[in-house]
Amino acid sequence: MAKWLFKSEPDVYSFEQLQAKGKAGDEWTGIRNYQARNNMRLMKLGELGFFYYSNVGKAVMGIVEVCKLAHVDSTADNPTWQCVDIRAVAPLPRHVTLDEIKLDAKLKDMVLVVNSRLSVQPVTEAQWAHICKLANYKA
């Protein structure tokens, strides 16, 4: 199963907001970038992702799970834009900051570092495991 990373600015959509949606989760709307959309189309039910705060915070905050496959984004005026639904799984016991990620040799190839503008991106198993470890997170 693939791993992912979803970016959000905390004042636009916070991890707490997603947690408040409970098991039903919420539509990850507003993505207007083909690469990001294509990544969401590849997602399967039950796949996990990190929830990352961009701009303000700049840290991996929690774990999320895909709970609905890609479908037309209800906020889009054009059906080319699609999104998945995700739900919060758990907050990370310790947040992993962008600074840490950039300094860590095992994480310096993350898309987050290499292509910081991509808002929905893949994470490798090795990167996933390493960040979970840094975050003191046990699945």
Added chain:
DNA sequence: GCCAACGTTGGC
């Protein structure tokens, strides 16, 4: 608040 990097648009 600035600006670099990237993506998109539109004229040719």
Added chain:
DNA sequence: GCCAACGTTGGC
């Protein structure tokens, strides 16, 4: 189909 101009994102 190229590329200049423009808009947006996100780190600093």
